[in-house]
Amino acid sequence: MSAKRIVSMCPIEELLVLIGGRWKPVILWWLMSTEKPFRFKILRQSMPRISQKVLTQQLRELERDGLVKREMFPEMPVRVEYSLTAFGRKLRPVLEELDSWAREYLL
């Protein structure tokens, strides 16, 4: 009667809100692959199969959810760099597990 409504008993559901996007694990994987931030163009070249529009969208969502930091340098021409936030870096073990599983069973 008074209990909180149970939406789901599966913890993964909440996580999928953050990284469930079609390209988000891939984007995070690239950002995690090095300490250095990625310029937008480099990120784009790293993922030839994602369109510019979708890449921008997914980055905006990752930024909104606190996983990715976007930094803009008002030079000429403009430079924008993407990197993981401290919270985003906490995903490392998750992405590493995905990575090593894929290497073992899918390559």
Next chain:
Amino acid sequence: MSAKRIVSMCPIEELLVLIGGRWKPVILWWLMSTEKPFRFKILRQSMPRISQKVLTQQLRELERDGLVKREMFPEMPVRVEYSLTAFGRKLRPVLEELDSWAREYLL
């Protein structure tokens, strides 16, 4: 000139083809939670937020990709049971990592 075309350097991309569906990790998580197969109805009740159509679709894809086994018993009324294949069970470490991460950071 003669090299194979490089589609992506990110191994995770291939894995997302298998489990990238909106509900697939959740379905697999439930199927992994016990040794016993799930009847369709129980699976459906476990995930109140997924529609029957989508649940069926995702199960078909998981079946097609060799992760889930579907067994039909022509009784009256019909009984259908879903369980993981041997290959599907290999995903356990991946799902456990997702699960424990979600419990630590999202609950």
Next chain:
DNA sequence: CAGTATCCGAATGGATACTG
């Protein structure tokens, strides 16, 4: 019980053009 069929709106994807 475990679906399929249908309809429909939303989200996604891709190409192209334009901008600060």
Next chain:
DNA sequence: CAGTATCCATTCGGATACTG
């Protein structure tokens, strides 16, 4: 350079009704 804007086609997802 790093986007935004627009158009358009395809796919996805949810609700409802029907079936062996």
